[in-house]
Amino acid sequence: MPWATIKMMLVDWLYLAALGIGMALLSMAMDQMIEYMQTFQMLLMTLAGRSGSSGYDYLFTYLSWLGYTELLVICSAMFVHYVAPQAIGSGIPEMKTILRGVILKDYLTFRTLISKVVGLTLSLGSGIPIGKMGPMVHMAAIVANLLSNLAENFEGAYGNESRKAEMLAAGCAVGVACTFSAPVGGVLFSIEVTTMYFSVRNYWRGFFAAACGATVFRILRVIVFKSETTLLAMYQTHFPKDGFEPEELPFFALIGVFAGFLGVLFIAVYRGLVMFLRQNRFAKKFFQKNWIVYPIVVAFIVASITYPRGYGRFLTGRFKFTKTLYDIFSNCTWSKPLYSPESPHGCSSELFGSWMNHEGYGPYNVYIVATLFATTFLFLSALCNTMPIPCGMFMPIFVVGAAYGRLFGEIVSAIFPEGIPGGTDQPIFPGIYAVVGAAALSASITHSVSVAVICCEMTGQYIYIIPLMLAVIIANAVSTYFTPSIYDCIITIKHLPYLPDIPPSNAA
Template structure:
């Protein structure tokens, strides 16, 4: 049973006169002749495929691309198997560079997972003979959660992080398959670690031994809040530098030309400069460059205070002795090394973000936040060394959650830090620090890391634009020219229907009372029109459309006063490929996903 939903408030405003429909008489037959024996072209192409890949991003963090797909954007070949193999090879090379380039793998893991999910969806549809019982979007939502969970072996925070980053709306029915698939992925990741003898059993990714009886003093809550505040301010500076670097690379003609023609040369130059700076016999010895990313995080999360080790560093067990020698070189101190690490890694990470490599940036900022927290913890342990024994590792845990949460403007990193370390005792400090850092990072509508990339690249992701410019939320669709395309009237004949099918690839056509009144009656499917032509091809011009085709009622209608945000939300929530804009029953336009993309691109110019 059909129903009609009218959106928008206030008095209806008539849209300025536009060429609302294409008269039948001016249609030009540009398609090839129909197959033999059929009066129509029976092979329609996808109406909504676009050339979005022309604006391929040079930055290879894949979160913002995947979430654009989840919002309905078509990106041809982005989820193909050939792209999957290329991504695997590129990610392997990126991770082989270690802490020199200082890049992670979360984004590519999500991309790989969604590519596998898309392939499994196509395989499932082909096995069922073309019948699809679940949408492709649901499969990609589940796959994105599996990508995060498999990267860290953290199923709960993996699902929550994908919810916060990927979509502005999340269906409740996706929770169960997401958690099930994420748990399977995390267990597989842990079992493979056991099989490769990296770990003895299924346990936390980074083992810690914090005291459970008194994990922290009550007054330390204020110190954890200070960690969140510091991480929030550093995050604002980092995101500003990141957006500036992306703009500079995009607008600087020599660099942009080099990236467009010789990506390998640009990558080699930047990687060489990073390697020269992080070389141990240059500046690398002042930033613990000899440690891998896993060793960096393990050393920062260590519960033992480095001040206590400095008083008696003899007889330290491995790997604690290796970590201590890296952070406390002979010609320096651990305070100096931590400070240099915090100051220099911001610039190095900004430069590394311009590399056209498949890489993730969550783990680097997670480690950086741990360094900030460790610095505050070591200072606090030194100040209160005569009275209390503080745990600097707890501050590193809170700093990692706070800084990564501020960069991505999410809260799930607090839970991720707990799952990765198994330290439930520091759940409250991590959450407090993350909340405060998020409050600072979100102030004055500052965009997150992924929103910033969408803004710089002008990707058609409406939530990013609205967060950066809230006034865009009140923009109405009547401010844009929305064509109706080709419409059918109820008395349409065989000849007109045949011409329309030959030159158009739409799968659904609006039906009006007449071309003069444009009163919307409903829609008719392309397959019904094919049957209509085939069954009545011998009856000449006497047969009309309404006599042979069932006109389906329109389920959703928009008014000209409906905002673009409302229309975008409805289109994504309902999965509709097109929405009809009407005023007092008169058809004013057909809003397709392609038209929505054009509208969002126009709105992006205002940001």
């Protein structure tokens, strides 16, 4: 084999490994910073509540909660505004445009990477309901572009536009893999969401880079940060092998239909908010002149609603938003008595306490709490994603979908406490409904089917791939009929130079 071929292969493999490992290290470092920031907010609130007077306690804890959220959101907005405004938003619509061959100025520069990393860490640290998957895809694409420029010095082929596009596609896969530690789902999701035409010879590049990233990400969680004891999935579930009956499939299909309509509602709310800000004469004039006021107002609304001793007591103030997934996916049932040898499928008193008796104000009806949690965060995540900060919407939507799925599963469990009649004596597992709901709502908003695979990788169990695929395809069909995906909506709103026309939502 000639030396030139060996050298090219070596550069290729090293490049992809560096991309995957580098993004895993960056993702892990950001996660740790965000964890410290969110823990500090809880600590600050605890310290503020020691005045000795209940009235002053309430006032001081609210002000500390509000002040901390405001400070981090303002810092994020200002940093991004002055360093690189290209870092605002998700980044996936822009990547979709770039991968069509359109050059967007300064979207793949080192300056934008710094702006995105710092801005996203601050905004996620504030605890507002946004995600990091979209921004991670953008960051990984920037790193892929910077590495391409570096590799060009050793191998001239990397200067080729076609090769750069291949590496950007691999970068998009790495971004998803390093968010959820889901290499297979990451590659499939990046293909579905960012590319119209995909060259199959790029497949191995995406898989290799994503596998490197996901492996390092999981190992780091165990060895360095001690957040896990073994190389388990992100949200490991423990449902039995026969966790659902064939008779339950119509219920999963129903979740798909509901999630489809909910996705259409979310996209309509998001589009309505953005168009109001752009078309209302007063809002447009005021917020363009005083751009910092909008994030201040939104942060005030979100902090006031999520304040744990106010309305936030219905939103499980024990945890920050995404941590509630551990509760929602839990292998127990609300409608059964508390966990004991006589009631093996009941939930623990700690879980009940956090959802129904937060800070000792309860107990509240668990179904009302779950409905308020899901509905509130559905609208708050749409609102937060209109702010001029780096933010993603996949994770909040995933959590909201899980909450609706859990609620649906609990209702089914309450109707059939002994399991589905005619089946085995296996009880209903609402956690499985939660996983299906999470996948269905995410699929409905992003118009992707690979969310089913991401769900299996995130939860570490493939036994419910059939209910997942059923719900995801139905949710997709319903949502696609009424509206384009959220990313296509953003492309249209931002007037990005998108080569082929985005087709109307239905073939007619």
